[in-house]
Amino acid sequence: MARISDGTKREAILDAAVVEIARHGYHQTTVAMIARRAGVADGTIYLYFSNKEEILFSLFERAMGRFISEGRTEVDQGASATEKLSRIVELHLTLVGRDRDLAIISQVELRHSLHFMDQLSRNQVGEYLAILGQVVVQGMEEGNFRADLDPVFAAKAIFGVLDEMATDWVLSRKNKRLESQAGSALDFLFGGLGVS
Amino acid sequence: MARISDGTKREAILDAAVVEIARHGYHQTTVAMIARRAGVADGTIYLYFSNKEEILFSLFERAMGRFISEGRTEVDQGASATEKLSRIVELHLTLVGRDRDLAIISQVELRHSLHFMDQLSRNQVGEYLAILGQVVVQGMEEGNFRADLDPVFAAKAIFGVLDEMATDWVLSRKNKRLESQAGSALDFLFGGLGVS
Amino acid sequence: MARISDGTKREAILDAAVVEIARHGYHQTTVAMIARRAGVADGTIYLYFSNKEEILFSLFERAMGRFISEGRTEVDQGASATEKLSRIVELHLTLVGRDRDLAIISQVELRHSLHFMDQLSRNQVGEYLAILGQVVVQGMEEGNFRADLDPVFAAKAIFGVLDEMATDWVLSRKNKRLESQAGSALDFLFGGLGVS
Amino acid sequence: MARISDGTKREAILDAAVVEIARHGYHQTTVAMIARRAGVADGTIYLYFSNKEEILFSLFERAMGRFISEGRTEVDQGASATEKLSRIVELHLTLVGRDRDLAIISQVELRHSLHFMDQLSRNQVGEYLAILGQVVVQGMEEGNFRADLDPVFAAKAIFGVLDEMATDWVLSRKNKRLESQAGSALDFLFGGLGVS
């Protein structure tokens, strides 16, 4: 019966869902478990979400919302592509590394099904890739990035590196901060293996 | 009542599982569906696998087996690290791109749960990363790769790029061959964004 | 859709279980059969019992509860041991003979397994034997029962006679009332075969 | 693949069944378990028994066979009823107490279902009760047993006492020999509680 301080019951449900799903996995988490942790009745969940899957979607949207808005802020600042990318990388790793439970969900639970990944890819991830692509284009225009790159491909490659780092961090239970590797990441992204 | 194709019944069950799981997702696939497609009785499944999850594990092992053995072959050949990596990248993309159903499973269904990913990561993926790391070390020793790289990190980054490409290919239903992007991938891996 | 008879849904389920299990035996009785007779959904059973076996346990407890409480009442009344035993014997036979379905369960179904009998023996039956033993002790102290008896053994012997009568009554489908044999039983218990 | 020394495969199967059923209970014992212990293939069981239940029946018959034949021998010897009963009681307790596994089966597993108990009661147990009844009649004719007894009832009472002793011995895991209580049993059977 934990009463929620900050605000809406919807938020409380999402907060509870993050913990339960990160701990037990989406399929092992029952609606009742989420309800109990959120301090509401089972049925109450359905006043805010039309079904269990929508909780997962909403979870993701809430998290991705911050992600993109902050990412876009970086991009919108007048910096150079090099600086922008640096900031995005750091932001990505910082945001993911901030909340392990949420990271588990975004790196593992959210990838449950083709259907689900499709949604992510088409929407939020797609938007994120678009932002990355814009930065790459800018870098090329500024003459700082190689001219022979396909920006769409490069965006995916960047995302791939960051995503793998995040997954690796989730799976290794070390306490090392994820963003501490931002330097190595940028180093690799900027120069690759350094083959001339 | 499809007759067993390649020989053993176990293989037939795995073959059937690939198709059904790729098509419907692991959780929506019932053991009965796999049995029907394999042309065996439901109970027969349990003569070869102790439970449903073990089918998924076995699926992965079978696929990863080829993967690693072929990957190791590339590495064991006396070529330079640059050549080795080229071959590995092509092999990776070719193998994944060869069977879309299997790719769906490896890129999506196999990542069902933390528990499951842990297994993958600790075992086969870990071994794969080790191979990549060795190639990076070799490249550094040969003077072709930058000396300031952390080989472990670089291996993960390479894997991240390839893995993202694979996932992207699975999600985009285009018919474009996955290995056709091997050149772009190598280009990126070798030189990154080209920031000097 | 039989409407609940006595009040609570739990009772309705137990009532239904008595009938079904007596009629078909524990193993041939499905949870669905009990649910249907009780007029509830299958899942509802599990709101009141954690599994099928617990229904059987609860059945027994409910029945044995009355048994012991009434038995103890007899003992607690200030009568002589001879009178007490008479009353207990009559009560035992009357209670068992009152409901043939319940008798089938207590004499047959409840003795399913070592595990199960252990439970019974350690708990309710043990308590019942203790009561019988107390009566025997009292009878000896009053000088009405032989002094050379082991009360613990005597209690078991008494229980054995009553239990065999009950089982015999269940198996013989005659309509003869079980308690009509109380006289013979007491006669035997008091004097045995009359060997001097 | 233990090869059986003494004789028939049928016996080996029954021997194996006694152990497995005593250890795990009838329902938890699979035909495969019995087959493995007997050192035969699953299918072989069905060359000797038409189904699983028949194994249980046969088990009982084999055991009861000795029982009755030895019991009848006692009766057929020219002794007095008092002596006969003494011998029967000792024999009963000795035979049951000789093999705990078999005792578990006869006291617990064999009482699985109404259907099953019916069979027992109508056949072997019925015959055993008949023998006991004859002894009681003889005792009355000899003037050693009370004249006012119903021999049929007395036989059941005697059986009830012995049966309860056997069950009690099975459930109490003490090592005390069952036949060591033959004296107490006879004492009780001959004189009851000694109420005059």
Add this chain to the structure above:
DNA sequence: CATGAATGAGAATTCATTCAT
């Protein structure tokens, strides 16, 4: 006679979702 791989019917149990209060 013996085998043991294959069968497939069968049942307990779970849990997302509803709806009367």
Add this chain to the structure above:
DNA sequence: CATGAATGAATTCTCATTCAT
């Protein structure tokens, strides 16, 4: 808005039994 008791569809897994070899 909130509740939580009730629902009942859905699915894994077991195992007695068969039968081709």
